[in-house]
Amino acid sequence: MPRFVVVEGPNGAGKTTTARVLAERLRATGRTHETTETTRTPFGNMVRAQEKWLAGRPLALAVAADRYAHLDNEIQPRLRAGSHVVSDRYVPSSLVLQRIDGLTVEEIWSYNLHTTPPDLTVYLEEDPETIRQRLAARTTLSRLEKTGSPELELELYHDARAFLGARGWRQIVIDCRGLSPEAVADRIHQHLPF
Numbered sequence: 001m002p003r004f005v006v007v008e009g010p011n012g013a014g015k016t017t018t019a020r021v022l023a024e025r026l027r028a029t030g031r032t033h034e035t036t037e038t039t040r041t042p043f044g045n046m047v048r049a050q051e052k053w054l055a056g057r058p059l060a061l062a063v064a065a066d067r068y069a070h071l072d073n074e075i076q077p078r079l080r081a082g083s084h085v086v087s088d089r090y091v092p093s094s095l096v097l098q099r100i101d102g103l104t105v106e107e108i109w110s111y112n113l114h115t116t117p118p119d120l121t122v123y124l125e126e127d128p129e130t131i132r133q134r135l136a137a138r139t140t141l142s143r144l145e146k147t148g149s150p151e152l153e154l155e156l157y158h159d160a161r162a163f164l165g166a167r168g169w170r171q172i173v174i175d176c177r178g179l180s181p182e183a184v185a186d187r188i189h190q191h192l193p194f
């Protein structure tokens with residue numbers, strides 16, 4: 001049975017790296033599609049490019065619209081065709097980033113109410129100082145990356161996890177400190193039934 005797995009965590013925690021290694025590993029068990037939010041579609045690229053101008057509610061709505069299109073046009077068709085789907089970011093990212101952008105959890109959730117819960121949502125945690133050093137090496141940071149901090153994102157991810165857990169989402173936390181991306185992917189794989 002194909003599975004929809006989401007990788008979450010603060011900027012610089014290792015989402016993109018982990019999602020790539022995990023997808024590579026899952027390919028040994030069946031077809032696997034790797035994807036990301038905001039999407040690499042023209043609409044998703046526009047949202048990313050306009051992130052400075054589309055703040056607060058307009059950004060929350062644009063990101064949610066991109067997410068619903070992602071579900072309709074990419075995630076659900078791939079799952080129906082028998083592929084596993086691994087997404088770098090999904091609803092929890094909105095519960096963190098849109099909150100940093102001034103919205104309440106209730107408003108953010110109202111825009112995401114009709115999304116499909118993943119089979120497994122993985123929250124990566126890493127030492128804030130390690131994350132800060134990784135972000136310092138990046139040449140460009142988005143408006144929200146500059147507004148938030150590793151500590152704030154970790155705290156808001158904690159709230160997001162409690163909120164979604166109360167709504168039946170199946171979730172795990174991986175403490176990535178000292179673990180290679182392969183070791184992180186191993187731990188995630190242990191929670192999947194294949």
Ligand SMILES: Nc1ncnc2c1ncn2[C@@H]1O[C@H](COP(=O)(O)OP(=O)(O)O)[C@@H](O)[C@H]1O
Binds near residue numbers: 013018134179
């Ligand atoms: N488990 C890990 N151990 C050591 N370095 C890592 C690990 N995961 C990611 N990295 C490194 O940390 C940096 C940020 O990783 P990235 O996957 O881009 O994070 P995110 O997608 O969460 O912003 C990259 O340079 C990446 O190589």
Ligand SMILES: Cc1cn([C@H]2C[C@H](O)[C@@H](COP(=O)(O)OP(=O)(O)O)O2)c(=O)[nH]c1=O
Binds near residue numbers: 037038048089093097
């Ligand atoms: C997925 C998502 C992205 N965004 C916005 C803020 C981010 O700075 C921007 C880009 O997402 P991000 O994945 O962090 O950047 P990139 O793909 O360029 O590495 O999109 C949200 O505000 N909420 C979300 O739920």
